Amino acid sequence: MTLSRESAPSATPSTSADLEDVVRVGGALADAMNSVIEGKPDVVLTAITALLAEGHLLIEDVPGVGKTMLAKTLARSIDLSVRRVQFTPDLLPSDITGVSIYNQERHDFEFRPGAVFANVVVGDEINRASPKAQSALLECMEESQVTVDGHTYELPHPFMIMATQNPVEMEGTYPLPEAQRDRFMARLSMGYPTAAAEVAMLDHHGASSPIDRLRPVTDAAGIGHLSHAVRTVHASPAVRQYIVDIAAMTRTSSLIRLGASPRATLHLLRASRSRAALAGRDHVLPDDVQAIAPVVLAHRLLLSSEAQLARREPLEIVTELVRRTRVPAAR
Structure with a gap:
């Protein structure tokens, strides 16, 4: 396999x-x-x-x-x-x-x-x-x-x-x-x-x-090395559950006809790891998930007729659902 x-x-x-x-x-x-x-x-x-x-x-x-x-x-x-x-x-x-x-x-x-x-x-x-x-x-x-x-x-x-x-x-x-x-x-x-x-x-x-004056700051091997470092950033079970809970909120909301897919949860985890690494941390915080969730999830959603009639935006709805999802307690 x-x-x-x-x-x-x-x-x-x-x-x-x-x-x-x-x-x-x-x-x-x-x-x-x-x-x-x-x-x-x-x-x-x-x-x-x-x-x-x-x-x-x-x-x-x-x-x-x-x-x-x-x-x-x-x-x-x-x-x-x-x-x-x-x-x-x-x-x-x-x-x-x-x-x-x-x-x-x-x-x-x-x-x-x-x-x-x-x-x-x-x-x-x-x-x-x-x-x-x-x-x-x-x-x-x-x-x-x-x-x-x-x-x-x-x-x-x-x-x-x-x-x-x-x-x-x-x-x-x-x-x-x-x-x-x-x-x-x-x-x-x-x-x-x-x-x-x-x-x-x-x-x-x-x-x-100014784009004509740009000079490369790294190459393919360098990006590959950084991507490997990002993949190994630690995400605790509580943070993983938090990501799944946010995805589940999009699947049960009355405002959304089609919620986030399992692929979306994987993308959200990987993007959260990347954001944590760019901040110099070797672990993912709920703050990383909250910051990146709207741009990772919003474009995948299909809104219900009621949400469309109310002229709601997917980005706004995802931000609201993230705010309503229980954040894992610090240990």
Whole structure:
């Protein structure tokens, strides 16, 4: 039986030196990204949290607030292979996964890798592709592999998809199915910048783009080392039960038609571990779970008709449910 990353036994627990590396490199990544993304330190922290937790990121907001810039900035800050896919209605699944082409010299088929064969895949306007093209991402997002013509090809490690979409303009778009939304560890909304941040943006971005001046602060091996340290951060039985209790609240609330999946609880645990490691701790606190739960859970929920009529937002509902869930007592 093949064990998942979460269920596989950990080789060695993280040491204080490993956690120091997480804090140091995570801080350097944050500094690099904050030099480009003005006035959004919380958004930058969540993006780094998802990266170290080996999750995928969905960036959803109105046009022009820096969704693609955030994805490109994170990719540029790390010395990794990066591919960008512009999702359009005529995009084919083979453009994403790859295709087998007959080689006349060898008299055999050879595989030509598609756009997902990179460490970081930036998918711009993912909801503009057809459902057929969107479904090409399901296997690679969950299993880090691609199957074409009966052959399975492993994707490079680390592997992360950062997708953007515009939730306002619905014409010519195809909403992501629940199965695909559930594969994204977190969903971010950029929001409009503050007045001071927008003035700073005009100053820094007016003549040239600061992203061109970015230099990588780590590489694929470095991210792999940090991700291993994150996986071994201790989560006590009480904290694990707390995560399950929060997920159960989403499944029993009258405001929610479809609650958080078991995959969501795994993502919440991994993201909480990542947040704890970035804070320099070798154990997860309920505070870590509370801080990251809304962005991990909200995009997976389907609201009831009553909640929709009342114009409730999933993020607001998750925040309320987390507040109502009993916090484990300190020992």
